[in-house]
Amino acid sequence: MxxxxxxxxxxxxxxxxxxxxxxxxxxxxxxxxxxxxxxxxxxxxxxxxxxxxxxxxxxxxxxxxxxxxxxxxxxxxxxxxxxxxxxxxxxxxxxxxxxxxxxxxxxxxxxxxxxxxxxxxxxxxxxxxxxxxxxxxxxxxxxxxxxxxxxxxxxxxxxxxxxxxxxxxxxxxxxxxxxxxxxxxxxxxxxxxxxxxxxxxxxxxxxxxxxxxxxxxxxxxxxxxxxxxxxxxxxxxxxxxxxxxxxDLSYKQSYLNAKKEDVILVKSPVGMPGRAIKNPFISHVMAGERVKPKRCLGCLKNCNPAEVPYCITEALIKAAKGEIGEALLFCGADVWxxxxxxxxxxxxxxxxxxxx
Structure with a gap:
């Protein structure tokens, strides 16, 4: 160009x-x-x-x-x-x-x-x-x-x-x-x-x-x-x-490993849809399992810790630290x-x- x-x-x-x-x-x-x-x-x-x-x-x-x-x-x-x-x-x-x-x-x-x-x-x-x-x-x-x-x-x-x-x-x-x-x-x-x-x-x-x-x-x-x-x-x-x-390098590797069929839409505790890579954590959430937050760090305005399926802060921090199986891996549609x-x-x- x-x-x-x-x-x-x-x-x-x-x-x-x-x-x-x-x-x-x-x-x-x-x-x-x-x-x-x-x-x-x-x-x-x-x-x-x-x-x-x-x-x-x-x-x-x-x-x-x-x-x-x-x-x-x-x-x-x-x-x-x-x-x-x-x-x-x-x-x-x-x-x-x-x-x-x-x-x-x-x-x-x-x-x-x-x-x-x-x-x-x-x-x-x-x-x-x-x-x-x-x-x-x-x-x-x-x-x-x-x-x-x-x-x-x-x-x-x-x-x-x-x-x-x-x-x-x-x-x-x-x-x-x-x-x-x-x-x-x-x-x-x-x-x-x-x-x-x-x-x-x-x-x-x-x-x-x-x-x-x-x-x-x-x-x-x-x-x-x-x-x-x-x-x-x-x-x-x-x-x-x-x-x-x-x-973390493991987070980057999860992008390199992702296939087109791994990219899915998830519901965030914020109430908005989001796009992420399917992994064991998201599979559990999609199956209706609740991952109880360890403690509320008060990140979002419209979040009730007693009701959300998981804590988005915990899930995203795990992603950044490379704990990939327990993390929310946000991504774009073309990550694959x-x-x-x-x-x-x-x-x-x-x-x-x-x-x-």
């Missing part, structure tokens, strides 16, 4: 139009985000239970997470002093407001926010230079968010991420939508979302770049996204099988295409070719 324009997010200039998707717990931390930013993309740190390796995580979870937001950002910044580095912060988190404020205090260039509607995000970054980007999956969600920001905060998005049905982790669709969307029908949805974005870009006399995410696993998928008018692609799954990814562990540079080069 030649001649792709430089991605500009407000006053941030990104050399290569690739945004690394946020992956938690412990999959995209400072090491991966720094490596992506160093190669000219946008590196994103997930704040979901980001402090799980802190010594006081189980006894002082909130403080451990806030502390780790600062330290992981610093680690990324040391790798990429001039790179664009931000955070992915889920609206579903109980401590959402505190995470956003900690990210701003750390010096985040950008906050990408989904797993719910980030309608109050502009107020939380007010008077800072941190850019904000909602994740949307439908025209309806784009309209709701951008209209609310316009009416309440008299501002609009600095970037919009359109996350399609082939994405990994928590998904902004119901199961029926995930099973019925075709590439063509979702392309039409992308065009409708872009029309909404253009409306607010025109009102505020700015360019609002759009990143397309979900299933961006190779050069063809990236080219297709750009052909729809995307300014960038957001990529997550491909970055898991890199040497720089923060997750992964064949080897690569460097971040090799992944970006394979997606964009000889693009600047």
């Amino acid at each position: 030649k001649g792709l324009p430089e991605l500009v997010i407000g006053d941030l200039k990104v050399k290569r139009p690739v945004i690394q998707g946020g992956m938690g717990v412990g999959v995209s931390l400072g090491q991966l985000a720094g490596a992506v930013a160093k190669e000219g993309g946008v590196g994103i740190i997930s704040t979901a239970q980001i402090g799980f390796r802190e010594p006081d995580f189980e006894t002082n979870t909130r403080a451990a997470n806030i502390r780790a937001i600062g330290s992981e950002f610093q680690r990324a910044r040391e790798t990429a002093p001039d790179g664009v580095i931000g955070f992915n912060i889920m609206v579903a988190l109980k401590d959402y407001d505190e995470h956003v404020k900690a990210a701003v205090d750390a010096g985040a260039d950008l906050i990408v926010s989904g797993a719910g509607l980030p309608i109050e995000l502009p107020g939380l970054v007010e008077s800072s230079s941190t850019k904000i980007a909602p994740i949307v999956s439908t025209e309806k969600s784009a309209k709701v968010i951008l209209k609310y920001w316009d009416k309440k905060f008299s501002r609009t998005a600095d970037l919009v991420v359109i996350e399609g049905p082939k994405a990994g982790g928590h998904l902004g669709f119901d199961r029926e939508q995930l099973e019925t969307y075709t590439q063509e029908s979702y392309d039409n949805e992308i065009e409708r979302i872009m029309a909404v974005v253009r409306k607010y870009a025109q009102k505020y006399q700015v360019h609002i770049p759009v990143a397309v995410a979900g299933g961006i696993s190779d050069k063809d998928a990236a080219e297709h996204a750009f052909s729809l008018g995307a300014d960038a692609v957001q990529v997550a799954t491909r970055f898991v099988t890199t040497w720089e990814c923060d997750a 295409k992964a064949e080897k562990i690569e460097t971040v540079k090799e992944v970006i080069d394979s997606l964009l070719g000889d693009c600047v």
Whole structure:
């Protein structure tokens, strides 16, 4: 792909139009985000239970997470002093407001926010230079968010991420939508979302770049996204099988071992569907067995420990630590295409070719 324009997010200039998707717990931390930013993309740190390796995580979870937001950002910044580095912060988190404020205090260039509607995000970054980007999956969600920001905060998005049905982790669709969307029908949805974005870009006399995410696993998928008018692609799954990814090597190997039939839809305790690799843990959950949480660490707003089939924090921490058989292994739809562990540079080069 030649001649792709430089991605500009407000006053941030990104050399290569690739945004690394946020992956938690412990999959995209400072090491991966720094490596992506160093190669000219946008590196994103997930704040979901980001402090799980802190010594006081189980006894002082909130403080451990806030502390780790600062330290992981610093680690990324040391790798990429001039790179664009931000955070992915889920609206579903109980401590959402505190995470956003900690990210701003750390010096985040950008906050990408989904797993719910980030309608109050502009107020939380007010008077800072941190850019904000909602994740949307439908025209309806784009309209709701951008209209609310316009009416309440008299501002609009600095970037919009359109996350399609082939994405990994928590998904902004119901199961029926995930099973019925075709590439063509979702392309039409992308065009409708872009029309909404253009409306607010025109009102505020700015360019609002759009990143397309979900299933961006190779050069063809990236080219297709750009052909729809995307300014960038957001990529997550491909970055898991890199040497720089923060997750345990066993987690990366689970991606390399996955077959197409191993990729399934699961119901998360958040209430959203998610895409994951089938393993003994998920098989037990799907059979109706309940994995009782050891203790509640208060990660999600709408989670009742007495009712959930399993603790998502525990399951994702086990994944990051390499305890694969007992873990929730979130992934994108094309995870089965992964064949080897690569460097971040090799992944970006394979997606964009000889693009600047």
